[in-house]
Amino acid sequence: MKIVTLVENTCGHEGCIAEHGLSVYIETEKHKLLLDCGQTDAAVKNAEVLGIDLTAVDTVILSHGHYDHSGGIMPFSRINNTAQIIMQKSAAEPHYNGERYIGIDKDILALPNVRLIEGDVRLDDELFLFSGITGRRCYPQGNRKLLRDEGGEKVQDDFAHEQCLVIEQEGKRWLLSGCSHNGILNILDKYKEIFSGVPDYVITGFHMMKNDGEHTDEEKAVIMQTARELVQMDTVFYSGHCTGIPAFDLMKTIMGDKLIALHSGEKVI
Template sequence: MRIVALVENTCGHEDCIAEHGLSIYIETENHKLLLDTGQTDAVVKNAEVLGIDLSAVDTVVLSHGHYDHSGGILSFSQINHSAQIIMQKSAAEPHYNGERYIGIDTDILKLPNIQLIDGDMELDDELFLFSGITGRRCYPQGNKKLSCIKNGEKVCDDFCHEQCLVIKQNGKRWLLSGCSHNGILNIIDRYREIFGNAPDYVITGFHMMKKDGEHTEAEKTVIIQTAQELSQLDTVFYSGHCTGIPAFEMMKDIMRDKLIALHSGEEIL
């Protein structure tokens, strides 16, 4: 198995591009796949630097319907015409941060290999997709600014368009979620409903980044409580992107070697 942080906010390879976005490249016994494609064509450029052949990718999973995870799909599709690109059908809805559009480029929906699904999907013995995350404990506070259009009306985003990828390999399970907008504790609760126990490894952003000033006490409480509960699991977490450096450092103080930073261009495994 091979896993590479192909695109991430921070740079881990001097020749790779870092941007506000996320893309994870994975090779399993039977697949070559991407979770998300970052914000721009950096996914293609970084793959070239790292010697990763994107034309051999057979599956792209879009974790949710935001531009910083879907922005490289059109560039990717210029060199790979056959990979199935799987997203929840609600990921195609318009999404906003305040008045700013943050949804996917609608040209993506015109691609012939797009597969819109509704709910969970078992691709094969290695790959499983799940959504349906309804819990709200330690819910990321940044979600309050995010909305979407449903039935012609702008409403608070409920993140039903978020899906998680589970990879089974060598007797271990990896859980991958782009941003954990639904809250990583609620995602793990949903995972347990399906698989019975916690995953061995998790790759995700925690959506705790604060762009306008310091975290509030309420935000700090969510960050600390989340880290305390995660530290009790026999799970290793790889995180970056929307977690934000201050939140990551707070969580690292609690989780220690159970939390590892992601960087653009770095091999995870």
């Protein structure tokens, strides 16, 4: 198995681009796939630098319907128009941060290889997708400004469009989520319902980034409680992107070696 962070907010390889976005390249026994495509064509450019052949990718999983995960799909499609692009049907709906549109490029929906799904889907014996996370423990505070369109009216996003990828390989399970908008603890609760136990490894942002000043005491309490619960699990977590450096550093003081930072261009395994 091979996993490389193609795009992340921070750079870990000379010549690679960092941007606010996420894209992860994965090779399994049966697949070459991408979880998300970043915000621009950075994933394509970084793959060239790293010697990764994106024309061989057979599957793209879009974790949710935001621009910083989907913006690279059109540049990717110009070099690879055969890979299946799988997203929840509701990921195609309009999404906003306040008044600002942050949803996907609608041209993506015209691609013939896009597959819209609803709910949980097992793709094969290696790949499983699940959504429908409804818990709200330690819910990311940054979600409060994020909206979706419902009948022409902007309402609080419930992140029904978020899906998680589980990869079963070499006797281990990897759980991948772009941002964990539904909260990583709630995602893991849903994972436990399906698989029992916890995954061996998790790759995700925790959506704890804050752009308008320091975290409040309430926000810090959510971050620390999340870290305290995660460190009790027999799981290693790889995180970055929307986690934000202050939140990551705070979680690191609690989780130690169980929390590892992601960077553009770096190999995970």
